[in-house]
Every structure is written in structure tokens, then in C-alpha cells.
Amino acid sequence: MLANVLVRPGEIELREIDTPSASAGEVVVRVRAALTCGTDLKTFLRGHPKFPLPMLFGHEFSGEIAQAGKGVKNFREGDAVMSVPSGPCGECYYCKRGQENICESAMANYALGAYAEYIKVPAQVVSQNMFAKPDSLSYKEAALLEPLACVLHGLSMITFHPEDTVVIIGAGAIGLLHMLALQVYGLHKIIVIGRKPYKLRLARELGAYIVIDATLGTTRAEVLEVTKGRGADVVIECTGQPSVWEASVNLVRRGGEVIFFGGCKQGTSVSFDTHRLHYDQITIRSPFHLTRSSVRQAYELLTERKLNGNPLITGTYPLDRLNEVFALLQQGNCIKYAVTPSGQ
Numbered sequence: 001m002l003a004n005v006l007v008r009p010g011e012i013e014l015r016e017i018d019t020p021s022a023s024a025g026e027v028v029v030r031v032r033a034a035l036t037c038g039t040d041l042k043t044f045l046r047g048h049p050k051f052p053l054p055m056l057f058g059h060e061f062s063g064e065i066a067q068a069g070k071g072v073k074n075f076r077e078g079d080a081v082m083s084v085p086s087g088p089c090g091e092c093y094y095c096k097r098g099q100e101n102i103c104e105s106a107m108a109n110y111a112l113g114a115y116a117e118y119i120k121v122p123a124q125v126v127s128q129n130m131f132a133k134p135d136s137l138s139y140k141e142a143a144l145l146e147p148l149a150c151v152l153h154g155l156s157m158i159t160f161h162p163e164d165t166v167v168i169i170g171a172g173a174i175g176l177l178h179m180l181a182l183q184v185y186g187l188h189k190i191i192v193i194g195r196k197p198y199k200l201r202l203a204r205e206l207g208a209y210i211v212i213d214a215t216l217g218t219t220r221a222e223v224l225e226v227t228k229g230r231g232a233d234v235v236i237e238c239t240g241q242p243s244v245w246e247a248s249v250n251l252v253r254r255g256g257e258v259i260f261f262g263g264c265k266q267g268t269s270v271s272f273d274t275h276r277l278h279y280d281q282i283t284i285r286s287p288f289h290l291t292r293s294s295v296r297q298a299y300e301l302l303t304e305r306k307l308n309g310n311p312l313i314t315g316t317y318p319l320d321r322l323n324e325v326f327a328l329l330q331q332g333n334c335i336k337y338a339v340t341p342s343g344q
Contacts, residue, residue: 002341003116004322007054009047012323022069025123027130029081032139034114034339035060035313036329037147038172038240038262044326049266056113058339059085062133062142066118072126082142082302083121083130084149084295085111101153101289115322117341129295134303140316140338144177144309145298146290151177152301153294154261154287155185158234165189165209165227167251170238170262171199173312173336176206178236178261180307183207191226193219198333206311223251231256238262245270254280261287312336318343 001019004012022028037060039048047053062082065075075081086109088100095103109122121130133142151174160166166182168175171194179190192203193212200211212222223232231253237245240262248258249272264270276282301307314334317325318341325337 001117002319003056003113004058004319005054006044006047006057009045009053012044012326014320014322019118020120022067022072022120023123024070025072025126026069027065027072027075027081027121027126028067029061029063029083029119029121030066031061031114031117031119032063032080032340033061033143034058034116035140035143035147036325036337036339038174041326041329042240042265045330046265050107051112056116058114058116059110059112060143060146061085061111061114061119062139062145063119069123075126075130075132080133080135080139081130082133082137082145082299083111083125084146084290085114085121085125086289087122087125087128088292089124101287101291106289115319115339117319128292131299131303136305137303138310139340140313141302141309143338144302144312145295147174148177148181148298148301148307148309149290149295150174150287151181151261152297153290154178154236154259154285155181156291156294157285157287158257158259160185160187160234162186163189164233165191167191167193167223167232167235168238169193169214169235169244169248169251171196171203171211172238174261175236175238176203176312176335177309178238179203179206179208180309181301184301184306191223191232196332199335202311202335219247220250227253230254233257234259236261240264242268242270246272249273249276249282249284252282255282257283257285259285259287263288313338316340316344 065079088103089105092104192208316338
């Protein structure tokens, strides 16, 4: 099969490699759509601490079952499926304490290599976090299952009220998925902060209450004006920049909550005004990855057409133009790209 290999930071090669085969409980999926994401871009630029190079990469995908291993009960060859790349073991210290999103074996049993013609999916993913894709949902939109599940896991930590004002920092795919999910939950006072005109324009088109251009240097003043001087009820940080983490706590009201969704580079540090955190009773949360519950919720939102993710897919490219795709991602005038073997 043809597969894209990240050889070293900044260098991708399309190679012909052996097509994977399914062992017991596993399946091999013929990829119909793989979506780009911020983690893939960071991996492209600097590698990944958990996955040594060279590596197959890409993990947001959907497709058809090409081969089902022995013991697979719910799927057979030809079935259209959508999946996330990981699943919990259910037996480790963290799983037994209801923290399956940080399962000890999740990364060891992770489906990587979606920028290819085929991808092998581990048994514990197939049995828990793979679903049938309905005909009414496109393969491209079905591939949003993983990032949406991550977003919903983070939002599950917060109790929202319909009148709440929520600030989302970062107008990329994750920030906009947060906005779309919050709209499903009935929230409408959603302020989106970003830097790229294309992304801010799309946020406005998708129903953002207010859009703030962070390059103007008036972000805090505008948030305070909208919230009558209080600050937002909830602030969701989606950039993974230490300086933005630090600024986030100055946009939330007393008694409010801050979600640090964007992961910063390993080894970085941040500092906060302890007086603000303590005496203003600021709650900080740092959700990571997903749970089976959030995957199921994401599946329902997508398949029941409660959330339309199509506007987040800027364009479609074939496998042999992945280097071009990552060049476009660095420019920032896009949200997500779909990569497909056919290029359609």
C-alpha cells in the first residue's frame, strides 16, 4: 500500500509498504478520509515524545472494513465505519478509578497511520470505540469523531447555564468544535478570540456572539465590556501557548472556570497570580484525550445531524500532496483538510 511516513521533522515521504493484516480482534480499514489536526501539525514540525521517528501518522479517519480478524463480531468486510484511534484497557489503575482517558495502555494500542490507503485498528479500539457509519454522513465528516469526542470530554467537566458567557481562545478546528458543541447545548453568548482573518470570519459565520481579533491588543477590555466588568463565566484555551494560558485567567470572572484544552510544548512552564486564583476562587481544569462516553456522545451528535462539521473542512487533497497540505496548515488560512486516496 501507499503510506505517508514522517521521516524527520518537516519531511514526509510517500512510500510503498506492506499492507497490514488483522490479528485476532483487530480490523484493517480502507481509509476513505483522514483529517488533519493541530497535533499532527506539531508532530510534523517537531516530532512527538511518545512516537519515535520515522513514523506513520494521522489518526482522524473513517473508511471501510477491508479485513476483520478472528473474533470480531460487530463488523465484517465492506462495512462503512468511523472510529477514534484509542480505547481503554479497563484494568489499569486509572481505568478502575474512572479515568480511562489516561489509561496506561492507550498510547501503546493507538491506531496511527491514517494518511495511507489502509490502517490497522487495535482490538481494544474495535470492541469499544468503533461504530457503523450511516450513509447519511460523509466519510469526511465521520472522521471528526475523535476531535469532537475530545472536546466533549472537556466540556463534561463543566456545568453550564444557558445565560453563561463563554470565551474560546483559538479559532482553529478545536476552538470552533467547542463553539458548535456549546451551541448544541443551548449556549449562544460565545466569544471567539483569534488572529487569522479566515478563521475569525468563519467563526462569525457559524454563529459566534462576538469575534475578537487578538492582534489588536484589546482582548481583555472587550471581554470585560461585554460581561459588564465581570469577565467570562468560562474560558476555554485552545492554542497550547504558555503566554495564552497565563492570559486566560485574566478573562474569567470571580468564581469562574478555565479549561486548558490546548497542550503546551513539553518542558514549558507558566506562572499565575496566586492571589487571583485563590481569592477569586478560579477553577482550573486540564482535560486530556477522551472517554468511551464522550465518543458515544460525539457519534450521536454527528450521526443525528445535530452538529454540522462540514464547514470545518477547508479542502481535500490526495495522499501524494500531504507535504503541500502541511505547508498550507502553517499559513493558517484554513481549518482542516481531508486527505483521501482518491483526492475527492
